[in-house]
Structures are given as structure tokens and as C-alpha cells.
Amino acid sequence: MPDKIMVGEHLYNEAMQLIIQSAEHELLIFDQDLKRGEFSSLATYELLQQLLSQQITSRVSIILQDSAHFQDKCPRLLNLLKTFGHKMSVHVTNQSAKHAKDCFILADGKHYIKRIHIDQARFKYAYDDVATVKALHTRFEELTEAIQDTVSITPLGL
Template sequence: MTDAAVHKFNSHAEFEAQLRDCLGRARLTLKMFDPDFSVFPLGSTETDAALRGFLAGGGAMQLAMHHSAHIERHYPRFVRLLRDFNHKIEVRATPRSLHHLTDSFCIADGTHIVRRFHSDHMRGEAAFDAPAATELSNERFAAIWLEAVSTLHPTTTGL
């Protein structure tokens, strides 16, 4: 990421603020990767409202993760969102061979990114209106997506 476009953060509150900004800028696509999304505020009313507005406006969302249990247990709002917009949200789980990946990021429209360097820490950076800053993470996401399998279905049958 270029220094001029980078907003560094070191705390959970700063991460959430940058993520809210990124979600608010999204118009077409959201691509997110995290081992389990436990620090993403997917269960908050504010995030739910932002994602509902994004999806109702024609956006599409892709989430890739190692494990979906945290979302299933702690984010009932997101599970409802998945049920309401299942045609616009796709969630995939990575195979065990990719469980060594520990970074975490959210890419909006290929031009905005919030990225934590390691999922165990809150240190990271955000860049907005900076397509070049998203290139590496976009490539990583595409590779992860190809190997991941569908998970977190809106119903028990997956329909």
C-alpha cells in the first residue's frame, strides 16, 4: 500500500471504524477473508444495517474462512442476513491445507481495503480509493476462493 493512502490501526475500535468506513464505501462487491470472523462485528445492528443496504442496492458478498462455528453461534443477525439475501451472499470454508493462512481482510469494489496482518492481532492498515493497494489481497482471495467449499447455508438442507 502506498504511504499516502494508508491509515494504520492498532486496536479493535480502530479496526471496527476502518471496517465501517470500508463497508460504507462498497457498492458492488465485498470480499472478506478471516480464519473465523470472530473480531469482525458481523453481529452488530450497525453492520447488519450497512450490509442490508449494500445488498438491497445490488451488491454481492463473498466470505471465505477456515471455520464458520463462531458466526453460527454468535452472529444470529448475520445468519438472518444470509437467509434474507442468500442469492447475494456466498460463504466458503477453506480446506485444511490452507489453515496456515492467518491474515484477515475486507476488500470493497476492488478499490478499498482493510487488512490485519495477522488474525491474532489488531495491527493493520486500511486504504481507500486505492485499487493498487488491493491487488495482492485480491489475488490471495481468488486463490483461496478456488480451493474453498460452500458452507454456512441459510437452511439445514442448504437450499
């Protein structure tokens, strides 16, 4: 697949689903708030549920800059977090990481989709692009160092 920039919300949603569907073991997701893309859709829920159910070692890690949309508008994903809390995590960055305006999804260390700027539906995606995924994985690790909070589905202390 050529490495070119694609444009359009519909195409972005389709490519996002393809990358999520390609995951067999691990998904790493960085997004500002999950408002763009079809994160609240039944299709995304089913793909993530399948990933988390099929392998004992499968994992989904999400880093957000703001979790309000996730908590208020993504009940299916909250349900997955409740069911698969031992395999799924959702974190919120501190202020130092709020400047990042791109977002990306990494699947199994080899497939990716990267939205170039959150406010524009310009993106790249590829299968078997280990070099690009490695660079984005390094970025994801840097974002984990900026985690301020963890989204929990249970009240503190219970």
C-alpha cells in the same frame, strides 16, 4: 491517506465499518472466524443489508476458516444469508488454507482493510488503492480454490 500500520481493536472496528460502508457493489471478506471486528453488531448488519438491498447486482462473499462462530454468534448475518442467499455466500476453506493468519475486506475492487495477524490489532486500510486491492483480490481468488464447504441456512435436500 498514508499507508501506515494502525493499532487497536477500537480503531480496527471503526475502519472496518468505514470500508464496509464504502462498498456500493461488492464486498469480499476473508476472516478466520469473524470473532474479531464487529461482524455480529447491528451496525454491520445494517451496512450489509443496505449494500445488498440497494443494487440488483450487489454481492457479499465471505470465506472463513471456521464457521462455528458465524453460525452460533452472528444471527443477523445468518438472517442476511437467508434473505439474500442469491447475493451473499459464505464458504469454509479446506485444511490447506488454515495457515493464513491475516484477514481482509475488499470493497468494490478499490478500498480495503487488512488485519496483519488475527491475534493482533495491527492493520492497514485505504481508499482508492487499486494496486493493493488487486493483490489481495488475487489472494481471495486463491482462497476460493481452497473452499471445502458452503454454509447453508437450509437443510440438505430442501
